[in-house]
Amino acid sequence: MNNSAEDKNSVQDGKQEQPSDGLSYTESLVSFWKEGSSISEHISKLQSERSGSFDVLEEGRSSIEEITSKFKAIIKKVTDPKEKASLLLDMNKIITKVKAKAYDSEFIRKRDKLAYVFFTLRLILGTYLLGRWPCYYPWFHVISALIMIPARFFYFRSLRYHYFLLDFCYWANLIIVLYLSVYRDNQILYNVALAFSTGPLLASVPIFNNAIVFHSLDKITSNFIHLSPSIALWSLRTDSCSANIEPLPFLDYYFYAVAFYSTWVIPYTLIVFKFTFERCKRKDNLTLYSWMMEDKESNYYNYGGKFGEKYRPLMFVSHHAIINILLLGVAYLALTHFYIHTAFIGVILLSSLWNAANYYIEFFSRKYVSDLEKLEALKAKLE
Numbered sequence: 178m179n180n181s182a183e184d185k186n187s188v189q190d191g192k193q194e195q196p197s198d199g200l201s202y203t204e205s206l207v208s209f210w211k212e213g214s215s216i217s218e219h220i221s222k223l224q225s226e227r228s229g230s231f232d233v234l235e236e237g238r239s240s241i242e243e244i245t246s247k248f249k250a251i252i253k254k255v256t257d258p259k260e261k262a263s264l265l266l267d268m269n270k271i272i273t274k275v276k277a278k279a280y281d282s283e284f285i286r287k288r289d290k291l292a293y294v295f296f297t298l299r300l301i302l303g304t305y306l307l308g309r310w311p312c313y314y315p316w317f318h319v320i321s322a323l324i325m326i327p328a329r330f331f332y333f334r335s336l337r338y339h340y341f342l343l344d345f346c347y348w349a350n351l352i353i354v355l356y357l358s359v360y361r362d363n364q365i366l367y368n369v370a371l372a373f374s375t376g377p378l379l380a381s382v383p384i385f386n387n388a389i390v391f392h393s394l395d396k397i398t399s400n401f402i403h404l405s406p407s408i409a410l411w412s413l414r415t416d417s418c419s420a421n422i423e424p425l426p427f428l429d430y431y432f433y434a435v436a437f438y439s440t441w442v443i444p445y446t447l448i449v450f451k452f453t454f455e456r457c458k459r460k461d462n463l464t465l466y467s468w469m470m471e472d473k474e475s476n477y478y479n480y481g482g483k484f485g486e487k488y489r490p491l492m493f494v495s496h497h498a499i500i501n502i503l504l505l506g507v508a509y510l511a512l513t514h515f516y517i518h519t520a521f522i523g524v525i526l527l528s529s530l531w532n533a534a535n536y537y538i539e540f541f542s543r544k545y546v547s548d549l550e551k552l553e554a555l556k557a558k559l560e
Contacts, residue, residue, distance in 0.1 A: 289392040296391045307408070312418035315357040318409035322354050325398045332395065340457060340464040343448060345501065346381060346402055348441040349373035353406045365433050367422045368512065372434040374406035375518060376508030377501045379525045388532035396536075400529055407522055414515050424512045434505040442498055450490045466493050 255261050299321070306314045326347065333339045356363065356370040381387065381403045390396040412418060424430060449457075449464055457464055470478055470489070480496065481489045511518035 292394055292397075293392040296394075296397050300389075300391075307412055311412040311415045314412040315409045318405050319354050319358050321401065321405065322350060325394075325401055326350065328394065329398050337460065337462045340449065340453070340462050343445055344465050345438070345441055345445070345497070346378055349378055350402050350406060352437065353409070357409060362422070364422050364425065368425050368430050369433055369437045370406075371410050371512050371518075372430065372505050372508045373437075374410050374508075375511040375521055376434075376504035376506075378403045379407050379521055380504050382525045383528045383532075386532045387529055388536045389529050390533050390536055404522075404525060404529060407518075407525075411518055411522060414518065424509075427509055430509055430512065431506060434508075435502055438498075438501060438505065442494065446490075446494050450494075454490075466490065469493065 255264065303314065303317055306317050326342075330339060330342055333341055352366070353370045353374055356366040360366045382400065385399065385403075387400045387403055388396055389400055425433070449466060453462075456462070457467065470481060470493075472478055481492045483492060511521050
C-alpha cells in the first residue's frame with residue numbers, strides 16, 4: 178500500500194490526503210533545502226563541531242534577509258576559504274530559488290488547469306473504452322502505468338519520497354502490468370493479479386483517502402495505482418472479452434498469492450530496515466514507515482511501540498503482512514463471483530469520489546487559495 182506525496186499534509190489537515198500542491202513560503206524553503214546541494218553536509222559538520230543549532234527554516238526566520246544573516250554568521254566562524262566560498266554559493270542558490278518560487282503562483286494555476294483538462298479527458302476516454310471496447314482497457318491501463326508511475330518516481334525523487342516506490346502497491350502493479358501485457362494466458366499470474374488488485378490495492382483507497390482530484394497529478398496517480406488495476410482485470414471478465422481463465426482452488430490460490438506477497442515483503446524489510454534505515458534518517462528520506470510513525474499520538478504509533486522501540490519496525494511489518502494476507506483471502510470472493518468484483522469496485526469508486534468531495538470542499542478551497550496568496554505576497558515583497 179502506498180500514500181501519495183500530497184496525502185501527508187492533508188491527512189493532518191482535515192484527514193484528507195498526503196504534501197499538497199499549494200506551497201507555503203516555509204514549505205518552499207524546505208523543498209529547496211532538500212534538493213541535494215552540499216549545504217546539508219556543511220550544516221551537519223558545523224553542528225557537530227560547534228555548540229548550538231542552525232536552522233534557517235525555523236518559523237519566523239524564513240525571510241531572505243534573515244537567511245542571508247544566518248549564513249553570514251556561520252561563515253564568520255569558518256576559516257577554510259574553500260568552505261566559505263562553498264557556503265556563499267549555497268546561500269545564493271537558495272535565495273535564487275526562493276525568489277523564483279515567489280513568481281510561481283501564475284505557473285501553478287496554469288499547470289493545474291492543464292492537468293484538470295488532461296485527466297478529465299483521460300477519464301472520458303477510459304470510460305468510453307470500458308463501454309465500447311472493454312478488451313482494450315487493459316492496454317489503456319498498461320500505457321497509463323508506464324507513463325504515470327515513472328513520472329511519480331521523478332516527482333518523489335525531488336521531494337526525497339522515492340522510497341515510497343518500494344511499497345507493496347508498486348510491486349503489485351508490476352505483477353499486474355506483466356500479466357496484462359505479457360503473460361495473459363498464465364493461470365497463476367491471473368489469480369495473483371486479481372488477488373492483489375481486488376484485495377490490498379482496492380482497500381488502500383479508503384485507507385489512504387485516495388481521491389479523484391483532476392487538477393493533481395499526484396492524487397490522480399495515487400488513485401490510479403490503487404483503483405485502475407482492478408477495473409482492468411474486471412474488463413477482461415465481461416461477456417465481450419472473457420479472460421477464459423478459471424480460478425484456482427482456494428488453497429492453491431491462497432498459496433500463490435501469499436507466496437508472491439512474500440517475494441516483496443522479505444526484500445522490502447531488508448532494504449528499508451537493514452540496508453538503508455540509517456541512510457534514510459540521515460538524509461531525511463521519507464518512507465511509509467517513517468511517515469506512519471510521525472504522529473506520536475496515534476493508535477498506530479502506540480501499537481508499533483507495544484514491545485519497545487527495538488521491535489517497532491517488526492511490529493510495522495507484521496501488521497502490514499497480517500492485514501494484506503487477510504485481504505488476499507477476501508479477494509477470492511471477487512475472483513469467483515463477477516458481481517462481487519463489480520460491487521467491490523463500485524463501493525471503492527464511491528469512496529474515492531467522496532474523498533474528492535471532502536478534499537475540494539473542506540481542504541482545497543482553504544489551503545490552495547491561501548498558499549497562492551502567500552506566494553503572491555512574497556512576490557510583491559520582492560518587487
